[in-house]
Amino acid sequence: MTNPVDLVEIWRGDMVECVHRGHVVVCDDAGQIVSALGDPDKVIYPRSSCKMVQALPLLESGAGAHLSVEQLALACASHNGAAIHTDRVGAWLRDLGMTDDNFRCGPQLPDDIPTRNALIRANEKPCQFHNNCSGKHAGFLTLNKHLGAGPDYQEPDHPVQQACKAAFEEVTQETSPMFGIDGCSAPNHACTVHGLARAMAFFASAQDRSDRRSAAAVKLTHAMGAHPALVAGETRACTDLMRAMNGKVAVKTGAEGVFIAIIPEKRLGVAIKIVDGATRASECAIATILVKLGVLDPAHPAAIARMQPPIVNRRGIVTGSIRPAAALR
Amino acid sequence: MTNPVDLVEIWRGDMVECVHRGHVVVCDDAGQIVSALGDPDKVIYPRSSCKMVQALPLLESGAGAHLSVEQLALACASHNGAAIHTDRVGAWLRDLGMTDDNFRCGPQLPDDIPTRNALIRANEKPCQFHNNCSGKHAGFLTLNKHLGAGPDYQEPDHPVQQACKAAFEEVTQETSPMFGIDGCSAPNHACTVHGLARAMAFFASAQDRSDRRSAAAVKLTHAMGAHPALVAGETRACTDLMRAMNGKVAVKTGAEGVFIAIIPEKRLGVAIKIVDGATRASECAIATILVKLGVLDPAHPAAIARMQPPIVNRRGIVTGSIRPAAALR
Numbered sequence A, B: 001m002t003n004p005v006d007l008v009e010i011w012r013g014d015m016v017e018c019v020h021r022g023h024v025v026v027c028d029d030a031g032q033i034v035s036a037l038g039d040p041d042k043v044i045y046p047r048s049s050c051k052m053v054q055a056l057p058l059l060e061s062g063a064g065a066h067l068s069v070e071q072l073a074l075a076c077a078s079h080n081g082a083a084i085h086t087d088r089v090g091a092w093l094r095d096l097g098m099t100d101d102n103f104r105c106g107p108q109l110p111d112d113i114p115t116r117n118a119l120i121r122a123n124e125k126p127c128q129f130h131n132n133c134s135g136k137h138a139g140f141l142t143l144n145k146h147l148g149a150g151p152d153y154q155e156p157d158h159p160v161q162q163a164c165k166a167a168f169e170e171v172t173q174e175t176s177p178m179f180g181i182d183g184c185s186a187p188n189h190a191c192t193v194h195g196l197a198r199a200m201a202f203f204a205s206a207q208d209r210s211d212r213r214s215a216a217a218v219k220l221t222h223a224m225g226a227h228p229a230l231v232a233g234e235t236r237a238c239t240d241l242m243r244a245m246n247g248k249v250a251v252k253t254g255a256e257g258v259f260i261a262i263i264p265e266k267r268l269g270v271a272i273k274i275v276d277g278a279t280r281a282s283e284c285a286i287a288t289i290l291v292k293l294g295v296l297d298p299a300h301p302a303a304i305a306r307m308q309p310p311i312v313n314r315r316g317i318v319t320g321s322i323r324p325a326a327a328l329r
Helices: A047-054 A056-060 A069-075 A083-095 A113-121 A134-147 A159-172 A193-204 A212-226 A237-244 A279-292 A301-307 B047-054 B056-060 B069-075 B083-095 B113-121 B134-147 B159-172 B193-204 B212-226 B237-244 B279-292 B301-307
Strands: A005-012 A015-027 A033-037 A179-181 A187-189 A250-254 A258-263 A268-274 A310-312 A318-324 B005-012 B015-027 B033-037 B179-181 B187-189 B250-254 B258-263 B268-274 B310-312 B318-324
Touching (some): A005 A279, A005 A310, A015 A193, A047 A134, A047 A159, A047 A250, A047 A258, A056 A134, A069 A212, A083 A134, A113 B113, A159 A193, A159 A212, A212 A250, A237 A250, A237 A301, A279 A301, A318 B179, B005 B279, B015 B193, B047 B212, B047 B258, B056 B134, B056 B212, B069 B212, B159 B212, B193 B212, B193 B258, B193 B268, B237 B279, B237 B301, B268 B279, B279 B318
Antiparallel strands (some): A005 A318, A015 A033, A250 A258, A258 A268, B005 B015, B015 B033, B258 B268, B310 B318
16 A cells, blocks of 8 residues: 655645645556556545446447437536536436436535526525536436336436446446445445546547447547536536547546546546545646646646646735645646 | 644545544643644644734734724634624724725625625625624724824734734744735734644633733633634534533634634643645544543534534435544544
8 A cells, every 4th residue: 555645735925835645547548557646556436537437328228329419428527507507407307208306416506606696596496407416317317217217216226326336347347345325315436546547548448449338438538528518617627628628538527536537549547536635636636647648738728727726815816826746747 | 744644534435535634732831742643843824723813912002902802702703704793893993983995805705604695686795894804804903093004904014914923923932934925915924833832822821921911812712712603603613612612712713724722721722734724624623632632522512513523415315424533533
């Protein structure tokens, strides 16, 4: 076991005020580690970073054959709950002949400020379709309709989740030692940082293979890159970074400091876990690694905004910055 | 230099998902370390945890002799911007013959949800009196009126800030090596974790001395304990914990994972810094330490809610918990 490594520093004035440690693995299409920091064998919950893995059974089963590219992007999304997301999820529910009550993800106040404020002004409570995972759950409902199984599709022993677990274990090439219940109530299976990077390398190299699962992986990776705003939303790291790379690389955040990247042109998968769970650090780390791998222009505003963003106080004064630590530079 | 120590764990299911490290010092009235974890000599920014130190010149100078106990509590506060705070800060400004424009803290959307939602519904922008530091700044304005100095009382070389720096260096018994600019634009002087705990032990033992500064320290500590809701607000850790201890211990949070305690009955000062800056960890750590020191009942709901709070998802399912790590237990 290797200790985690200092990855990101928070500066204020001339002093480092905080440090974030973590584990990083860059993996090739043979499942081998190309580079790593910290402990590749550290077992983590991938959280929402593995939504594209959870969407594989939707396509492999044939249940999602009719879905649009936009819908596939939403199935992989942790979205802001803005109208561009909720309008499409609402239409998807109607296509299924279902309503918000069929969801099992729970309601969430949208992160999109105009939408949130509109709900507050109207004295309305958020619905389940506002939940950042509602696209993933629409995918679950679509698969479940195809399978004809019971309504509690989020239960760990339900055929939908059993299919997700099987896909997860196969692309990580690991037997998951346990699962936790996610914010959206679906099981989230644990794997090593190496296993998560291996899964992303499977996606990154899927165009080289002709099997059903690889074809599904190609479609999902393409959908994320084609619709970056549907995967997260305006001002969000996933959206900004995918746009900056012209959709040629898919990136996805996960709660508690996880971030992944799928780089088809290099057949590489990347997985990051920040030990303390800080998103400000996982965003800085993924941007820095994408620059180092030569797929993100360090001069692009989206790269600068994530790699070395200023910390600005309530009078607009720059008081410090977030910076990659020496191991990442 | 000693490494920081694992202080708090974030559990999900049967696995630790995240870990927060930090430094802790408990200091007696002779300035000696009673117990410590991590590196007592680690230099940190105390941030808002040292507001009672920044309020010392207000009383020592005589400028604040007429202030109420409530006003002294507000001078030490990082408040929610609720009406109980802003009404009193507004009245204080009027007493000074000043307006919101005299503040230099900048506007901040209140953390108090009803107040925040009321602003959103009214399409109003927050004012500087909503800033969580507006009580401290009202204290600065009061001192500045007494001194007759220029309007930019937040500048590091201004007499108000020079007085704060002198008091800070004297109660920490350290020469501050540098300062950063805080979220409210005032300078925040760095010290060691030991120095911060030493300052809090100065406050905790002030009743044993008869000098002017000690008298000021007694008044400020008493004010915080007497008005816990003014120091933070409903649902906040500082307020809940001080209420749970019947106001006999003063506690104060600071941004980026700082927490202090002043324990007059034991003449002890406590200082905590979480390396990654997480508030969920500093709150768990301070509650655990207060229980260990015998001043907080571990069965009190406020103690349970900070030491081992459940993590609840969007459907109300308990998915994990925050827990003190072995070194703290």
